[in-house]
Amino acid sequence: MSLHSALIKLQASVALSVLLCATPLLLLAALVAKICESFYTFFVPSRKCFIGEVALVTGGAHGLGRAISLELAKMGCHMAIVDIDLQGAEETVKQISETFTVQAKAYKVNVANYTEVNELKSNIVNDLGPVTILVNNAGILLLNNSVEPEPNDVQRMIDVNLTSHFWTKCVFLPTMKQLRKGHIVSISSLSSIFSLPYNCPYSASKSGVCGHMKALRLELAFERQHNIHVCTVMPSFLQTNDEITKIAKNVRFNDFYPLISGPAAARRIVQGMLRGEREVLLPGIASIMYRALVLLPVSWQDNLFLLIANKQIHQFYKLRT
Numbered sequence: 001m002s003l004h005s006a007l008i009k010l011q012a013s014v015a016l017s018v019l020l021c022a023t024p025l026l027l028l029a030a031l032v033a034k035i036c037e038s039f040y041t042f043f044v045p046s047r048k049c050f051i052g053e054v055a056l057v058t059g060g061a062h063g064l065g066r067a068i069s070l071e072l073a074k075m076g077c078h079m080a081i082v083d084i085d086l087q088g089a090e091e092t093v094k095q096i097s098e099t100f101t102v103q104a105k106a107y108k109v110n111v112a113n114y115t116e117v118n119e120l121k122s123n124i125v126n127d128l129g130p131v132t133i134l135v136n137n138a139g140i141l142l143l144n145n146s147v148e149p150e151p152n153d154v155q156r157m158i159d160v161n162l163t164s165h166f167w168t169k170c171v172f173l174p175t176m177k178q179l180r181k182g183h184i185v186s187i188s189s190l191s192s193i194f195s196l197p198y199n200c201p202y203s204a205s206k207s208g209v210c211g212h213m214k215a216l217r218l219e220l221a222f223e224r225q226h227n228i229h230v231c232t233v234m235p236s237f238l239q240t241n242d243e244i245t246k247i248a249k250n251v252r253f254n255d256f257y258p259l260i261s262g263p264a265a266a267r268r269i270v271q272g273m274l275r276g277e278r279e280v281l282l283p284g285i286a287s288i289m290y291r292a293l294v295l296l297p298v299s300w301q302d303n304l305f306l307l308i309a310n311k312q313i314h315q316f317y318k319l320r321t
Contacts, residue, residue, distance in 0.1 A: 050072065050075040053077050053133050054131050054132055055080065055134075056131045058082045058109075058137050061091070062083075062085070062240070063262055064137060064266065065081075065092075065135075065138070068135055068270070069104075070266070072270060073102050075270060077133060078103040078104065079093070080128055083138070084108060086106060092104075111160065112167075117167045121172060121175075132175075132181055133182065133183045133185075134184045135186075136185065136186040136209075138164060139161045139187065140157045146198045154201045158204075161209070165186055165209060177225055177228065182228040183230075184230050185230075186231075186233065187233045188210050188232050192209065193207075193234065213230050214232075231273060231277055231278060231280060232279050233279075234281045234286070235281075236282060236283065239259045240262040260282055
């Protein structure tokens, strides 16, 4: 074994040892944070109310988008369900109409197309009213070939996962500024901070979402638009996509953390909106782990990740080639 290889293994082992030693403290901190959160929720009721607001959810035909749509409808929002899959969007509208006394309408839109997004605004205003809650959820999760992707597939993923957020912001934010109120929620991913090997376009597009939202928060603060709230959501794998669920089980992602259900994720996201949170990480302990890991040198972080997830990366590589 070369001296360089031995040094890398030593660094990874030391980093792992540090993390293992810190784990009890991390778990204690997570428990304390959860208790404080519960006390806060019990003793300090939310000051926000979504009754009568018009909410737009992109990618609302299935999965997390549908779960968020149902949760917002439960809170009294009139819902604009936007998706390229009109049939799925109409099914979401049907579920809302059968359960809640709010208005809901489905719209077939390619959110990566600025012209279609701009036309969408007029349609929603005519049908439901001005949008004051925007949830950017539409996204492509997997490429056909993650190891050697086609250029068109990469471009499409970037357009849907990242560029569409700029179009929806450009179209719907000006009205929120005029009304001096609103919520913009963008669904990123834990892969934006814990990057996934052999899925670079996905991790990069989701990292771009985080950067976009951070810059937007600062812009709104500078403009004193304090009643427009921006929240970035970074979930791990969810039980909302059959292909993702299958891959997560095959690569034994459950060894790290069980998959989160769509309704549970939606409840946590809407709860974060009501509280005015700026970031929501799912599971919550990921926030503590990330802040602990970034204290390590970057090379140590990389080696630690490879040491812990080597088998999962290898299995993912085999599945996606």
